[in-house]
Amino acid sequence: MNEIIIAILRSGTPLIYVTLAGVIAQRAGVWNLGLEGLMIIGACATIVGIMLTNSIVAAILIAILICVLASVLLWFVIDRLKANPIIAGLGLTGLGLGGTALAVQSIFGSQASVTAPFGIPKLGPAFGAYGVLSIAVAAMPFFVFGMWVLLRRTRFGLRLAACGEHPFAARSVGANPSRMRLVALAIGGVLCAIGGAELAAGSLQFFAQGMTAGRGFMAFAAVIFGASHPVGATFAALFFAVVGALGIRAQLMFGDKIPHDLLQALPYLATVFGVWLSGKLRGGAKAASSFAELKDQ
Amino acid sequence: MKDSLVTVARSLIFVAFALILCALVFQFAGYNAPLMLWAVADGAFLRSGAIEQSLRWALPLFITAVGVGISFRAGFFNIGAQGQFYVGAICAAFAAEALKGGPAFLVIPALIIAGTLGGAVWALWPGLLRLRSGTDEVITTLMGNFMAGLLLVYVTSGPLKDPSGSGQQASSRPLDEAYRISDSLGISPTIIAIGAAVGILMWLLVNRTAFGVLASLAGRNGTMVEWQGARLWKLGLSSFIISGALAGLAGTIEFMGPNGRIASGFLPAHGFTAILIALVANLSVIGTAAAAVFFGGLASAALYLPIMAGLPAAAIDIINAAIALFITARSKLVDQVLRLGGRPS
Numbered sequence: 105m106n107e108i109i110i111a112i113l114r115s116g117t118p119l120i121y122v123t124l125a126g127v128i129a130q131r132a133g134v135w136n137l138g139l140e141g142l143m144i145i146g147a148c149a150t151i152v153g154i155m156l157t158n159s160i161v162a163a164i165l166i167a168i169l170i171c172v173l174a175s176v177l178l179w180f181v182i183d184r185l186k187a188n189p190i191i192a193g194l195g196l197t198g199l200g201l202g203g204t205a206l207a208v209q210s211i212f213g214s215q216a217s218v219t220a221p222f223g224i225p226k227l228g229p230a231f232g233a234y235g236v237l238s239i240a241v242a243a244m245p246f247f248v249f250g251m252w253v254l255l256r257r258t259r260f261g262l263r264l265a266a267c268g269e270h271p272f273a274a275r276s277v278g279a280n281p282s283r284m285r286l287v288a289l290a291i292g293g294v295l296c297a298i299g300g301a302e303l304a305a306g307s308l309q310f311f312a313q314g315m316t317a318g319r320g321f322m323a324f325a326a327v328i329f330g331a332s333h334p335v336g337a338t339f340a341a342l343f344f345a346v347v348g349a350l351g352i353r354a355q356l357m358f359g360d361k362i363p364h365d366l367l368q369a370l371p372y373l374a375t376v377f378g379v380w381l382s383g384k385l386r387g388g389a390k391a392a393s394s395f396a397e398l399k400d401q
Numbered sequence: 402m403k404d405s406l407v408t409v410a411r412s413l414i415f416v417a418f419a420l421i422l423c424a425l426v427f428q429f430a431g432y433n434a435p436l437m438l439w440a441v442a443d444g445a446f447l448r449s450g451a452i453e454q455s456l457r458w459a460l461p462l463f464i465t466a467v468g469v470g471i472s473f474r475a476g477f478f479n480i481g482a483q484g485q486f487y488v489g490a491i492c493a494a495f496a497a498e499a500l501k502g503g504p505a506f507l508v509i510p511a512l513i514i515a516g517t518l519g520g521a522v523w524a525l526w527p528g529l530l531r532l533r534s535g536t537d538e539v540i541t542t543l544m545g546n547f548m549a550g551l552l553l554v555y556v557t558s559g560p561l562k563d564p565s566g567s568g569q570q571a572s573s574r575p576l577d578e579a580y581r582i583s584d585s586l587g588i589s590p591t592i593i594a595i596g597a598a599v600g601i602l603m604w605l606l607v608n609r610t611a612f613g614v615l616a617s618l619a620g621r622n623g624t625m626v627e628w629q630g631a632r633l634w635k636l637g638l639s640s641f642i643i644s645g646a647l648a649g650l651a652g653t654i655e656f657m658g659p660n661g662r663i664a665s666g667f668l669p670a671h672g673f674t675a676i677l678i679a680l681v682a683n684l685s686v687i688g689t690a691a692a693a694v695f696f697g698g699l700a701s702a703a704l705y706l707p708i709m710a711g712l713p714a715a716a717i718d719i720i721n722a723a724i725a726l727f728i729t730a731r732s733k734l735v736d737q738v739l740r741l742g743g744r745p746s
Contacts, residue, residue, distance in 0.1 A: 137539070177726075185730035190478055190539060191680060192729065198673065198722025205715045210430050318547045325540045365555035372544040372551075376530075383536040 116345030121299030122323035125292035130332040132288035133268030137193030140320025141200025146300020148204035151311035167297040175293030217312035223305035240302040251334040329378035347374040412681040419723040440709035445698030457587035459697025461651040465675035468647030470684040475640035476620030481542025483672025484549030485520040489649025492519025520649015528641030532634040572664035587659030
């Protein structure tokens with residue numbers, strides 16, 4: 105049992121950090137499909153940072169800096185240049201995937217993956233079987249709670265929601281929707297960096313090209329599934345992690361009967377199911393700004 | 402027609418901007434950027450035989466991109482072209498296995514139909530989920546891409562595995578020469594004819610039929626179209642099916658033409674590039690043809706980058722991503738500079 109819970113926490117924690125980034129962006133009215141790109145940038149920057157500075161703190165700070173800068177770029181394109189958030193987000197994802205591949209190749213030569221000598225510190229033997237988990241896993245619930253407080257119990261959170269739902273009304277009480285979006289995306293950048301760092305340096309300690317494998321998009325789906333509520337989205341992300349862990353279990357048990365490539369598709373299938381269910385429950389997802397609408401601006 | 406070409410020209414300025422931006426980044430990263438830009442131009446259009454090579458990449462991209470444009474026009478973000486492309490190729494490969502030994506004049510059309518249907522089915526379920534239960538199609542089609550990718554891995558290393566293949570990349574058994582629609586160069590009268598037929602049919606569909614007009618209106622204001630008595634879900638589902646079918650057709654062409662087999666993870670950037678082409682063309686069919694030639698050139702140049710400028714082929718992915726980031730930007734400043742007046746289309 106412990107093993108399964110550890111596996112779920114391991115795969116779920118990076119997803120939850122990135123999901124929180126998606127939640128705050130969604131609240132501000134931005135469909136952030138750049139999460140996948142931000143996550144892989146965070147993962148790559150952490151591992152490269154460890155190799156260059158020999159310090160995990162410095163590495164994560166570097167990752168945060170780069171992810172925040174990338175988020176600001178996304179904000180600039182969406183908010184200032186009025187680009188379509190979905191396409192711009194996919195563009196940022198492509199930049200992240202291609203850019204990290206190029207960065208790794210130009211720094212370390214032609215290698216598909218880079219292994220770091222150490223990663224994020226572990227909890228240690230005091231936690232028994234759970235000691236193999238990194239401290240980022242233990243910090244995760246506090247981040248979820250912090251995000252809940254920020255979004256639901258502060259003036260900032262209320263204004264942010266107003267900006268997302270009705271920018272005009274928000275402006276009438278003196279909030280600046282554009283600046284609020286910037287702040288939301290920047291906070292999201294920090295969270296994506298931590299999520300990426302946990303993915304690459306939490307239990308694995310290596311970076312491979314394209315290692316996020318759609319986790320950023322899954323986090324985005326968790327935001328929709330969880331009705332952009334921090335706690336709801338966290339549980340949605342945990343649900344995807346549970347399905348993933350059960351898939352790996354099933355591989356071990358029935359590996360000879362069901363092809364493992366098809367079992368690997370389970371989390372994606374669960375994501376489709378989750379989004380379908382949330383659409384059913386709430387009478388359809390809130391439509392993203394359509395492309396045609398954008399053309400008319 | 403002139404209008405749509407002006408739009409493409411305007412978009413291509415953004416593209417050029419993205420190219421220069423990327424070149425600066427590459428220069429900063431220690432590569433030779435002028436050599437890279439030269440390699441792109443040379444590999445795409447200048448070198449002898451380069452035009453044929455660019456067309457080889459442009460034709461399948463054009464077919465997929467026209468489909469993407471049709472669903473975008475109707476207001477649905479079907480970004481699952483990659484998955485539909487894969488499933489199309491997989492279905493054609495299975496059909497080829499089943500019909501082995503039949504006469505070519507029957508088997509070739511059958512394979513094309515099988516692939517087209519496969520792509521359509523892979524767009525049908527997100528379409529149904531979207532129109533029946535309001536499930537967001539951006540996520541379902543994206544997840545469809547990942548699932549189709551895994552399906553391709555499974556098929557090429559399982560049921561269709563080529564036992565004589567190398568361990569590097571799993572691939573299917575090669576298609577019988579008699580059923581190929583081009584040699585490995587990838588340009589043949591058959592493929593050109595299919596591309597032209599798709600272009601003409603889709604131009605007529607978009608510009609000369611009630612469906613085309615209503616679908617574009619539905620993309621702008623669905624409620625209004627409903628009130629006029631059109632069935633929104635019919636329009637929507639048809640546009641999903643058409644876009645999936647065309648992506649599947651492109652996958653089939655890649656399978657029956659230049660590749661002659663399917664391999665796990667082949668042409669991973671096809672769908673994304675097709676989306677870019679549709680957007681650069683501002684969703685017009687004629688514009689899509691022009692933009693496809695340009696991006697086909699970039700795709701063919703990608704093969705020369707490692708040789709000419711020492712850049713990994715991933716450089717083209719980065720350029721494409723940078724284009725995606727900026728392509729929908731509608732800067733008033735750019736419009737003023739281009740003197741296109743106050744009518745951004």
